[in-house]
Amino acid sequence: MAMIKSHKIGIIGGGISGIAAAKQLSEHEPVVFEATDSIGGVWKHCSYSSTKLQTPRCDYEFSDFPWTQRDNTSFPSYQEILDYLYSYATYFDVLKFVKFNSKVVEIRFVGARDSENSGEYGNLLAGHPVWEVGVQTSQSENIQWYAFEFLVICTGKYGDIPRIPKFPQNKGPEIFKGKVMHTIDYCKLKEDESTQLLKGKKVVIFGYKKSAIDLAVECAEANQGLPNSYTKDQIRASSEPSSRKGVSKMIESYLTWKLPLEKYGLKPDHPFEEDYASCQMAILPENFFSEADKGKIAIKRSTLKWWFWEGGVQFEDGTKLDADVVILATGFDGKQKLKAIIPDPFRSLLEFPSGLMPLYRGTINPLIPNMAFVGYIESVSNLHTAEIRCKWLSRLVDDRFKLPSVEKMLEQTTKELEIMRRTTRFYRRSCISTFSINHSDEICEEMGWSSWRKKNWIAEVFSPYNSQDYQEEK
Numbered sequence: 001m002a003m004i005k006s007h008k009i010g011i012i013g014g015g016i017s018g019i020a021a022a023k024q025l026s027e028h029e030p031v032v033f034e035a036t037d038s039i040g041g042v043w044k045h046c047s048y049s050s051t052k053l054q055t056p057r058c059d060y061e062f063s064d065f066p067w068t069q070r071d072n073t074s075f076p077s078y079q080e081i082l083d084y085l086y087s088y089a090t091y092f093d094v095l096k097f098v099k100f101n102s103k104v105v106e107i108r109f110v111g112a113r114d115s116e117n118s119g120e121y122g123n124l125l126a127g128h129p130v131w132e133v134g135v136q137t138s139q140s141e142n143i144q145w146y147a148f149e150f151l152v153i154c155t156g157k158y159g160d161i162p163r164i165p166k167f168p169q170n171k172g173p174e175i176f177k178g179k180v181m182h183t184i185d186y187c188k189l190k191e192d193e194s195t196q197l198l199k200g201k202k203v204v205i206f207g208y209k210k211s212a213i214d215l216a217v218e219c220a221e222a223n224q225g226l227p228n229s230y231t232k233d234q235i236r237a238s239s240e241p242s243s244r245k246g247v248s249k250m251i252e253s254y255l256t257w258k259l260p261l262e263k264y265g266l267k268p269d270h271p272f273e274e275d276y277a278s279c280q281m282a283i284l285p286e287n288f289f290s291e292a293d294k295g296k297i298a299i300k301r302s303t304l305k306w307w308f309w310e311g312g313v314q315f316e317d318g319t320k321l322d323a324d325v326v327i328l329a330t331g332f333d334g335k336q337k338l339k340a341i342i343p344d345p346f347r348s349l350l351e352f353p354s355g356l357m358p359l360y361r362g363t364i365n366p367l368i369p370n371m372a373f374v375g376y377i378e379s380v381s382n383l384h385t386a387e388i389r390c391k392w393l394s395r396l397v398d399d400r401f402k403l404p405s406v407e408k409m410l411e412q413t414t415k416e417l418e419i420m421r422r423t424t425r426f427y428r429r430s431c432i433s434t435f436s437i438n439h440s441d442e443i444c445e446e447m448g449w450s451s452w453r454k455k456n457w458i459a460e461v462f463s464p465y466n467s468q469d470y471q472e473e474k
Helices: 016-024 078-091 191-198 210-222 241-258 272-277 288-293 334-341 382-397 406-423 433-447 457-462
Strands: 007-012 031-033 102-109 131-137 143-153 179-182 203-206 228-231 298-301 306-309 312-315 320-322 325-328 371-373
Touching: 007 016, 007 131, 016 031, 016 078, 016 382, 031 102, 102 143, 102 334, 191 210, 203 210, 210 288, 241 272, 272 406, 272 433, 382 433, 406 433
Parallel strands: 007 031, 007 143, 143 371, 179 325, 203 228, 203 325, 228 298
Antiparallel strands: 102 131, 131 143, 306 312, 312 320
């Protein structure tokens, strides 16, 4: 099979991170492989009709492309996010780099394992191919091969591969007489199809994060039946431990006073700071509790095992829930997406035994050459987190600064992982919210920028940071 000519940089994924990477690396004319027919990632393929951003738009924007109504304090819908991303990609002429309907099915390492520089990471542009990428398009079953000096993986942690619970033998979905689906399949339904699925039905939702909460409200609004939301443990939010705990207690007291968390058994058993440290804060839909008050949403909080019976679901304590439809809001397996395409021996180096990915600056795995990962750490603003790391990456590619030794990078990532572990029991989510400003400061300093981004010290001390503070330095 003929090899397509070599390119310098390949980017896998056309979501927020992939488009940010393509824009920052545009001088090298990267090739972006997007498996579907559109950019947008989870915003395109894992959103309900009611899905909205969880922050105001001014906290979710590219540093050089402000929203046209950035002072609008409402939370934009998923369609507004997609429109904004398309406008960004069009304005900076990024779409010309994207190969749509091009799914990466295999990656092969063809570089040399240079033992002379084993302690150093080396240049990202090696001057010769390091990776070969096998791509299957929607027009052909044949695999086309591309060669790259450097790869940026932007397939993300969510979407594509659903995490499905395991059930005892003869107690799985096959014995249930109703409909079972994961949220990834629900998101593919057109609005009239989802309404038809839910209307007049008893719906049981398994899950406890944002997707489950939003879906419970959609069910309540679509029918007059009783959607039941089963939850394992309700999640709700930084860094000297003493001050952080004090602020956490204040926020907990306010939320408990403001919201009927105790009435519905939704008050968590862990402190708010652990949710903030693991990026698990969820903005409830406006009418969530009003629908619960009407009896259209019932909440069952339980850590019990469960399985199917022909008329619904059953828990190990013997209780049963009748159901016509069961929807699994049980998340995704992003690591499996990576392991499916990353070859050995690098597949075994993707994560520590703890399950966390060792990413220096949230981007470079010190043990995998000429490859970067964008979109695998979380913060209170994932767009900003991705963009500033892509800016850092572009300067690293252009050899404007050098990486530390492999040993020092591993030390740094281990230190950060320990901070996560000490701060929250949910540390495996790879959230940097408690030290994101420090991270950005260090990234700026490595790029040769000042870590003080405001115009004066008063603003530096008292004004919150946002993407606009990280515009290109002239």
